[in-house]
Amino acid sequence: MSKIPVTVLTGFLGAGKTTLVNHILTADHGHRIAIIENEFGEIPIDDALVLRSDEQFFELSNGCCICCTARTDLVETLRKLVERKEKIDRVLIETTGLADPNPVAQTFYVDDEIGEHFALDAIVTLVDAKHIDRHLDEAGPDGVGHQAVDQIAFADRLVLNKVDLVDEAGVAALRERLRGINATAEIITSSYSRVDLDDILGVGAFNRIVHPAWLDEQEHFHDPAVTSVGVELAEDFDEASLRAWLAELTAEHGDDLYRLKGVVAVRGDARRHVLQGIHRIFELRAADPWGRDARGSKVVFIGRNLDHEMLTEGLRACTRPVPAEVS
Incomplete structure (x- = not known):
């Protein structure tokens, strides 16, 4: 580095x-x-x-x-x-x-x-x-x-x-x-x-592709204070829609959103994109090409009072392009 x-x-x-x-x-x-x-x-x-x-x-x-x-x-x-x-x-x-x-x-x-x-x-x-x-x-x-x-x-x-x-x-x-x-x-x-x-040293957690096992379906005994929500989508994201939604989400729910991590597919881009976030700060950046890996998006939210349905539907809506403004 x-x-x-x-x-x-x-x-x-x-x-x-x-x-x-x-x-x-x-x-x-x-x-x-x-x-x-x-x-x-x-x-x-x-x-x-x-x-x-x-x-x-x-x-x-x-x-x-x-x-x-x-x-x-x-x-x-x-x-x-x-x-x-x-x-x-x-x-x-x-x-x-x-x-x-x-x-x-x-x-x-x-x-x-x-x-x-x-x-x-x-x-x-x-x-x-x-x-x-x-x-x-x-x-x-x-x-x-x-x-x-x-x-x-x-x-x-x-x-x-x-x-x-x-x-x-x-x-x-x-x-x-x-x-x-x-x-x-x-x-x-x-x-x-x-x-x-x-x-513990040289982990590169903020500079690497997320591990796909994050979203493995497992039964967890969730602590009532903090939960994690995982969302997996096959559709590509519209980048503008995703960035706009993330900006709105972090501004409104940043206090309760501890961590945001993911690897996402962006429409029209052959590269994987890494998503990292801490409360009201998030970063979406291009990484390496998908190669032989199955193209798709995996996102994990960790925080308090997380609404699984809201987060899932919000991400799903970002797979649709932002409608052009009518002049």
């Missing part, structure tokens, strides 16, 4: 994020990594828990989450990285356990200068296998677990950590519950946050 890939590491309190950062710092991977850590609270402590190495380390510790006012600090830190003489291979951003990953991800789309030098690679969420059920059960309007649900819903990779503390049946049940919140993210398991770094 010509741009520096960025991995956003998130996960609810106690999931094992700092342990994973230490694993990355001590692993023999050969990458020059800049670690940006956000800490919530008046007294920084995570800094003392992170092992030092040759990697560049930056701490955002001003008593608030990176998804709030510290987002400005994140932009400034990224700009400083560009100005440094020492070149880096990638950036890892560790958020607090209470952070919403959405504003962090949006930074790489709404700031032109940042987007010129950095590319969002993937959102990786750690999940505490021992305690996540309790957090998810508290995910109602008055509960604290909604952050855990949001972090899982946004993820491109889910690391189900501390599986050594749960039996096989418990791990299987957790997988099903996570699938109910996020039907598209790959789930890997770990103990003590030890994972194959190839599974």
Whole structure:
């Protein structure tokens, strides 16, 4: 990649994020990594828990989450990285356990200068296998677990950590519950946050064709707080109609629309088009030719209060051309 890939590491309190950062710092991977850590609270402590190495380390510790006012600090830190003489291979951003990953991800789309030098690679969420059920059960309007649900819903990779503390049946049940919140993210398991770094770094989730298995028909035990809707259409889209509908959808329902992913066929174009979206931001870009793959469109929506019928019919209407205006 010509741009520096960025991995956003998130996960609810106690999931094992700092342990994973230490694993990355001590692993023999050969990458020059800049670690940006956000800490919530008046007294920084995570800094003392992170092992030092040759990697560049930056701490955002001003008593608030990176998804709030510290987002400005994140932009400034990224700009400083560009100005440094020492070149880096990638950036890892560790958020607090209470952070919403959405504003962090949006930074790489709404700031032109940042987007010129950095590319969002993937959102990786750690999940505490021992305690996540309790957090998810508290995910109602008055509960604290909604952050855990949001972090899982946004993820491109889910690391189900501390599986050594749960039996096989418990791990299987957790997988099903996570699938109910996020039907598209790959789930890997770990103990003590030890994972194959190839599974979380260089994922290319925001720069690749979506996997067709996203829309495999499976029975999921959906968490009532967040659901996913998959739509598959054989007809080609009218690009103007699709862009207009997406603009209207994200403007009206952006708060509840966490992620939007898909690969679509555009009328009159031999190339596949990749669709990516975060709340009110979406991108539709041409990719590689269809080749021998069956031409067709697959789109996945992840969010709250999703209307399956509305989304399906809205996409279906985009297969028809926009009627010409009568002068």
